[in-house]
Amino acid sequence: MQIQIDNSSNRPVYQQIIDAVKRDIALERIKLGEKLPTVRQLAGELVINPNTIAKAYRQLETEGIITTRPGSGAFVAEMNSNISKSVRKKIVIQELERIAIDAVHMQISNEELTQWFAEVIKKFKNTFGE
Amino acid sequence: MQIQIDNSSNRPVYQQIIDAVKRDIALERIKLGEKLPTVRQLAGELVINPNTIAKAYRQLETEGIITTRPGSGAFVAEMNSNISKSVRKKIVIQELERIAIDAVHMQISNEELTQWFAEVIKKFKNTFGE
Amino acid sequence: MQIQIDNSSNRPVYQQIIDAVKRDIALERIKLGEKLPTVRQLAGELVINPNTIAKAYRQLETEGIITTRPGSGAFVAEMNSNISKSVRKKIVIQELERIAIDAVHMQISNEELTQWFAEVIKKFKNTFGE
Amino acid sequence: MQIQIDNSSNRPVYQQIIDAVKRDIALERIKLGEKLPTVRQLAGELVINPNTIAKAYRQLETEGIITTRPGSGAFVAEMNSNISKSVRKKIVIQELERIAIDAVHMQISNEELTQWFAEVIKKFKNTFGE
DNA sequence: GTGGTCTAGACCACC
DNA sequence: GTGGTCTAGACCACA
Incomplete structure (x- = not known):
């Protein structure tokens, strides 16, 4: 820590x-x-x-x-989200859109962003939800 | 607008x-x-x-x-980022990690997040960098 | 023109x-x-x-x-400055300082700035004062 | 201050x-x-x-x-420019040209301008980029 | 009529 | 007490 x-x-x-x-x-x-x-x-x-x-x-x-x-x-504590699934989706989508918009304005290519996303995901592989 | x-x-x-x-x-x-x-x-x-x-x-x-x-x-204005490529990558990776962390804590699955990412990307397909 | x-x-x-x-x-x-x-x-x-x-x-x-x-x-018109020499110097020095300050904050090296200055000067070689 | x-x-x-x-x-x-x-x-x-x-x-x-x-x-803050080198050069050259043009119209000689430049540079010697 | 600058004063988040 | 946000209203430079 x-x-x-x-x-x-x-x-x-x-x-x-x-x-x-x-x-x-x-x-x-x-x-x-x-x-x-x-x-x-x-x-x-x-x-x-x-x-x-x-x-x-x-x-x-x-x-x-x-x-x-x-x-x-x-x-x-144990992980258990008390937020409903639909709300969770809405929150995450909103954040993803913000990134996509920023990426567009930074002239980052579709492929690069997708690759970076994959890299990041991999780091947290073990702890994602079921 | x-x-x-x-x-x-x-x-x-x-x-x-x-x-x-x-x-x-x-x-x-x-x-x-x-x-x-x-x-x-x-x-x-x-x-x-x-x-x-x-x-x-x-x-x-x-x-x-x-x-x-x-x-x-x-x-x-025309899109062209003055920020150097490495800095841009750092910024985006940081944002992506924040999302991944949030997703983990919301007990969202790897697959769901990846799918939502793909959905969002599609919306902005035309305007990404070269 | x-x-x-x-x-x-x-x-x-x-x-x-x-x-x-x-x-x-x-x-x-x-x-x-x-x-x-x-x-x-x-x-x-x-x-x-x-x-x-x-x-x-x-x-x-x-x-x-x-x-x-x-x-x-x-x-x-014919070139002839009606401003006194001392005032002219003050004006130019002030502008030069502004550039130097900007250069420092942009992390430009002493040598680079000097070289760029020389390049620019060369372009106007023929028309400088006597 | x-x-x-x-x-x-x-x-x-x-x-x-x-x-x-x-x-x-x-x-x-x-x-x-x-x-x-x-x-x-x-x-x-x-x-x-x-x-x-x-x-x-x-x-x-x-x-x-x-x-x-x-x-x-x-x-x-620590000095470190996010702007790409080429853009920085463009900015500085533009400023230097503006000074050169002004100097020409003020009938300042090549030598004087160069000397004043050297004087100014000296003041900021310690803080220029590497 | 357009945006840019400045003032004055209120309220809030942060530490 | 620190900077950040927002409102209200005045005046100026630009086109």
Whole structure:
């Protein structure tokens, strides 16, 4: 669980933490039931305000990705999306369209984009849904 | 050129306008050299402050997607990315990874995601780079 | 005397005309005493509002670069700067600094910039001051 | 970080701020990672509307010269140009030509211009690209 | 009439 | 307290 904060990024710090946790879970670097670093510990490592970490954890919990047990810490939760299938599709399609539009404007070819997509997919092969 | 503003969205209004213009260009609903609605006109239609439209147009210009000429209006520019190929790839890969991660957490299957990707790509077939 | 108007440029059209006339004189494409195209003629060629051409010519005259004789047209004037030497130096230094600053931020090397400067200078070799 | 605003100049105020920041960075008066004055602070000093400062900072960020982080402030970013080399050359050559043309019309000699160029270059010696 | 600049003042997300 | 977003309204340069 090593997080890199990019201070030159526009992405808010608390979002970068959320991103990193989600990514590490999706890549199976942290597994179901494992314990995350404590707020203070992570705040110390990253030299960041503890409130910022706490905010990230809070949001990860409302998204159902981790469960925090007061007194013992935060743990990776089981994956189960509480959103309906149709809504999930709508969200993902929207994101895919945004990428496609950007790619068009960057003059990226159909083939390149498709290839890059395949490369990325491969990395997460093991953790996709059934 | 019909734009829908969603005031309940977190996405800033000026961004929604940028998104819509980019999308309409990528879908060839507006073509090279065509004139966009004037700032004041669009502001009237969408019941939005003209400065907000102006901001969107300004950013579209700095991105090289439109060219604005005081006194004449704003026009769709030729597509050609100033960004170096490697940087472009980095940007797109990053976006693709974000989607893949989200998909994993939503328990979407590899096959579904790939299929949706193909569907989206098809819509923009004509306007991709060479 | 062939002027190319770049509609995708931010530079105002009347300025582009001024630039082009100055450039053609500096490159000796038009010489001392030669007649410039009439306002209407140029407006027709470039498909531009005659007022825009007139504005450019007006400014060229106040800068002492051309002289307009009502009824006969506009002619290239003799070069003689009415600005004092110290002021001229200040203006040019300021412009040179702006370039240097931009070059630094574009990560252009000292040597490259110097070489490009030499290339440009060579083009105008014949028309520099004594 | 001392900025002089010239209200009688044609150059927009926000541009003068951009110019000043770029200059101070190029002259190493502010260095990598250092914090710029806050929007409100600078607005107070220069007796200027905060939005004008914000606009300058926003553009400096899109140019990649500073990075702003809501909640923390604005900081000098690492220098690295996203623009492709050929485009950079085109931009600089264009600027150099403009100077050469102006110099010709001001009856400045080849030698003088070259010498002034050398003087200016020397000031920025340390910060040019590799 | 077109977009660009600037001011003034409100509200919000981030840290 | 930091910058970001949005509104409202004035004035200017450009065509």
